[in-house]
Structures are given as C-alpha cells and as structure tokens.
Amino acid sequence: MLEVDEVLGVIPSYWVHPEYGGSATAYHRTVIFECEARVAEDSEAVAAQQRRLLARYQPEGGFRPLDPGDPLYRGAMAQLAAVKLGIIRWRAKFKLGQNRPAEARRRVIAELRKRGRPNDGRAADALQWTIDSVRERQGQG
Structure with a gap:
C-alpha cells in the first residue's frame, strides 16, 4: 500500500x-x-533506478557516470535496493x-x-x- x-x-x-x-x-x-512490490537488490538494477532519478532531478549532470563497479559508488550500491510498485x-x-x-x-x-x-x-x-x-x-x- x-x-x-x-x-x-x-x-x-x-x-x-x-x-x-x-x-x-x-x-x-x-x-x-x-x-504489488518487486524488490531488486542487484547492483545493476539499483544503478539503473538511480540513473533514472538523476536524469529526472539532476538532468544537467555534474557527477561521475553511475557505475556499480566504480569504487566511488560500490559501497552505496551495496546498501540500496530498487523497488518497483505495480498498481x-x-x-x-x-x-x-x-x-x-x-x-x-x-x-x-x-x-x-x-x-x-x-x-x-x-x-x-x-x-x-x-x-x-x-x-x-x-x-x-
């Protein structure tokens, strides 16, 4: 809900x-x-969701490309999950x-x-x- x-x-x-x-x-x-919620914990799914958020709310860029293999992002990606809600x-x-x-x-x-x-x-x-x-x-x- x-x-x-x-x-x-x-x-x-x-x-x-x-x-x-x-x-x-x-x-x-x-x-x-x-x-109905679907939870994805794999780093690529999380990175894809984060890219969509950044594209919407920070379209001007100003950040290093979001790659879950990049040491800059690896720690944060491991602590997040992507949630998709089907209405x-x-x-x-x-x-x-x-x-x-x-x-x-x-x-x-x-x-x-x-x-x-x-x-x-x-x-x-x-x-x-x-x-x-x-x-x-x-x-x-």
Missing part, C-alpha cells in the same frame, strides 16, 4: 463555528494505491469541505486568502473548485 497526501491547509474551528471546537480540520487530497487498485479521497454548505466554504476561502500562509492559496482554490464543480454539474456554469 502506498499513500500520497497533499495537505493543503489546516483551519481553526472558529472559521466554521464561533464556539464548537470540533470544526477544526485539515483539507487534503489523498490517493491510496494498492500495489493493482487505487482510490482517491478529497477532503475539501464538501460536507459544508457553499456559503460556509466561501467564508473559509476568504479566511484562507486573508491568512496567506504558503499553501493557503492552493487550499482556497481547491475549496472553490468544490463549489464551481457542483455548479457546472448542475448546468449553472
């Missing part, structure tokens, strides 16, 4: 209810993958205040934009999406 969470924002209870503390929550988007099933869960009336979500959106923490804009956009997508489905565009 592999779970990927994007926590968009945590809100205080008083944004939703002036007295009830149970309204505090975290808004998030989550995907849960049921997987069997997946499910997504968005907790974006859909259980609250649109007006309550609009108040939270305004508070998020006013507060202005690093992810608050993304959280506000995600909550706005819950309002807009319902309107689109109802043909109110």
Whole structure:
C-alpha cells in the first residue's frame, strides 16, 4: 500500500463555528494505491533506478557516470535496493469541505486568502473548485 497526501491547509474551528471546537480540520487530497512490490537488490538494477532519478532531478549532470563497479559508488550500491510498485487498485479521497454548505466554504476561502500562509492559496482554490464543480454539474456554469 502506498499513500500520497497533499495537505493543503489546516483551519481553526472558529472559521466554521464561533464556539464548537470540533470544526477544526485539515483539507487534503489523498490517493491510496494498492500495489504489488518487486524488490531488486542487484547492483545493476539499483544503478539503473538511480540513473533514472538523476536524469529526472539532476538532468544537467555534474557527477561521475553511475557505475556499480566504480569504487566511488560500490559501497552505496551495496546498501540500496530498487523497488518497483505495480498498481493493482487505487482510490482517491478529497477532503475539501464538501460536507459544508457553499456559503460556509466561501467564508473559509476568504479566511484562507486573508491568512496567506504558503499553501493557503492552493487550499482556497481547491475549496472553490468544490463549489464551481457542483455548479457546472448542475448546468449553472
């Protein structure tokens, strides 16, 4: 099982209810993958995986070619394993205040934009999406 969470924002209870503390929550988007894992410990499989990572995240190079026989890499390669996950099933869960009336979500959106923490804009956009997508489905565009 592999779970990927994007926590968009945590809100205080008083944004939703002036007295009830149970309204505090975290808004998030989550995907849960049921997987079959294959583990490879041979140094060439590990090196191939590391090359793919470097190609993606350090495409400019700046390192000696990754060869498991090279003394520079041999020790590290012996301590790593390559894991490949084959996805069997997946499910997504968005907790974006859909259980609250649109007006309550609009108040939270305004508070998020006013507060202005690093992810608050993304959280506000995600909550706005819950309002807009319902309107689109109802043909109110």
